[in-house]
Amino acid sequence: MSRWRLSPIILFAAWLLLPLPQPLPEARAALPTVEAPRVPLAYSLQEFRQAVRAGGPGKDGIPSIDRPRFHSASEADALLEEGERVIGLYLDGEARAYPQRILVWHEIVNDTVGGRPVSITYCPLTGSALGFHRGDAELGVSGRLVNSNLVMYDRITDSEIPQMLGVAIDGPLTGRRLDELRVVWTTWGAWKARHPETRVLNRETGHVRNYRRDPYGGYAPRRGYYRPQSRRLFPVMTESRRLPPKASVLGFRTPQGAAAVTREAVIDLAVGDSHYTVIPDAGLATGWVFHNPRRVAIRIDELTFGPAGVSGGGTEALEAINAFEAMWFAWAAFYPETLLYGAAEDAP
Amino acid sequence: MTALAALRNALVGRPRDAALIGGIGLAYAGLYLWVIGDLGPGGEGGLAARFPAWERVWQARGPLYFEPVGLIEAGPWIWTFSPLNTLLALGLGLLLGGNLVLGWRVRHGASHCAWRAPGGSLLAALPALLAGGACCAPMLLIWLGLPLAGALIPVLPWLLPLAALLLLASLLILARRLAASTS
Numbered sequence: 001m002s003r004w005r006l007s008p009i010i011l012f013a014a015w016l017l018l019p020l021p022q023p024l025p026e027a028r029a030a031l032p033t034v035e036a037p038r039v040p041l042a043y044s045l046q047e048f049r050q051a052v053r054a055g056g057p058g059k060d061g062i063p064s065i066d067r068p069r070f071h072s073a074s075e076a077d078a079l080l081e082e083g084e085r086v087i088g089l090y091l092d093g094e095a096r097a098y099p100q101r102i103l104v105w106h107e108i109v110n111d112t113v114g115g116r117p118v119s120i121t122y123c124p125l126t127g128s129a130l131g132f133h134r135g136d137a138e139l140g141v142s143g144r145l146v147n148s149n150l151v152m153y154d155r156i157t158d159s160e161i162p163q164m165l166g167v168a169i170d171g172p173l174t175g176r177r178l179d180e181l182r183v184v185w186t187t188w189g190a191w192k193a194r195h196p197e198t199r200v201l202n203r204e205t206g207h208v209r210n211y212r213r214d215p216y217g218g219y220a221p222r223r224g225y226y227r228p229q230s231r232r233l234f235p236v237m238t239e240s241r242r243l244p245p246k247a248s249v250l251g252f253r254t255p256q257g258a259a260a261v262t263r264e265a266v267i268d269l270a271v272g273d274s275h276y277t278v279i280p281d282a283g284l285a286t287g288w289v290f291h292n293p294r295r296v297a298i299r300i301d302e303l304t305f306g307p308a309g310v311s312g313g314g315t316e317a318l319e320a321i322n323a324f325e326a327m328w329f330a331w332a333a334f335y336p337e338t339l340l341y342g343a344a345e346d347a348p
Numbered sequence: 349m350t351a352l353a354a355l356r357n358a359l360v361g362r363p364r365d366a367a368l369i370g371g372i373g374l375a376y377a378g379l380y381l382w383v384i385g386d387l388g389p390g391g392e393g394g395l396a397a398r399f400p401a402w403e404r405v406w407q408a409r410g411p412l413y414f415e416p417v418g419l420i421e422a423g424p425w426i427w428t429f430s431p432l433n434t435l436l437a438l439g440l441g442l443l444l445g446g447n448l449v450l451g452w453r454v455r456h457g458a459s460h461c462a463w464r465a466p467g468g469s470l471l472a473a474l475p476a477l478l479a480g481g482a483c484c485a486p487m488l489l490i491w492l493g494l495p496l497a498g499a500l501i502p503v504l505p506w507l508l509p510l511a512a513l514l515l516l517a518s519l520l521i522l523a524r525r526l527a528a529s530t531s
Contacts, residue, residue, distance in 0.1 A: 057410040058408060061409040061410045061413075206401075207401065207415070208404075208416040208417065208418060208429075209416070209428060210385075210388050210419070212389075212390030215385050
């Protein structure tokens, strides 16, 4: 074969081997993060990395929902029961509900609310739902776990972030904290009553799943994996028997420490050298947490519960602190020095 | 008679045995699909099918575990249908069925033999069920209440090929024994 006849083949092979120009990661706004973690780190980031375990599915084997579609509350009524769990988000005047029965199959929704890109995340193994601002990045499911908790990754830098920690433990963003936003773990009936105009994530997720079944059990009533006394599946860094493993606690974190509550009452807690106030919200069966360093007295009768949460009664000048519900075993594993308010006695 | 001829004769030569193998294969496939979460309750009594995601046919969710491409609703059941998961389930089921039928024939053809093939074949089929069950819907572990997933997950990619190899090896050994007993 002559040299001239070979040339096109060589050129074609070279074209195949040449790397195609890729957009630089810097071309997009990275995941918004804050340098100093505002959470207590009970372990070094290396210890967290060493505690990471494969969870079974591969990377994106549990696919996030990247093009979510929504329908109205009245349309959702035909599909959801009043007592079913949803994750609620109220941001810039928009209310959204993400049914647990959908998120149990996807764990992350990359959404845009009021023009702001956000990720709504849910880990069924730890019963925890958190929201994050995400900039131009998308969060995905790495398929790995730490303390049974979902390890997310960001699709720009490939950094890995345990959901309940909210701090990157691996990759270029290591040590940086994600910008959290408050989401509410409640029932469809309660969310709809507070937010009648809410939009609801529908089943057109782009993936085929049996959204009528939860592979782990159920929440109404609690059964299977979600039973308070049932055992966890994966190892944890610290074990605590002060509450049943799957008991639900409302937890919050400060740079000085973490605290978890189980009782529904206005509570003043000293964490580190400062004070925090927890105000229960009976309508949504959750609580709102405020940094209250001057120990301002809360006037319970003057509290108002609206779409954006609680207001009035002395809360006006207080800084809201993010809080979220989680299973006790996971909370205690991430924050072993946590305060616990409401444990009647140590569980057997 | 050679082992291969005995195997072919046993698998397709007798309609009753072939039907039995097919029946066992289908039953095992159903069990496998149920354990991996492809088959489950939730149907509302009707019969419906839609296949909106053929583009995901090769997309893996985990080791040898693939994305469904369609949803079939039949009576109280819902089947999130993945052609590859179904082929794997049927393949393992037919291997198990072949093992059980050949094992039965070896035992009854040569009653003096102490071979316990059917029990061994059932054990050989277990890793595949564990592989499926431990992947995305760890139902078996939840029901058993065992914190075993952490220990099981690292060996997960090997369980399904291991089950297939064990069943295949067992089938060949049985075929050779059958050939020896009939020659």
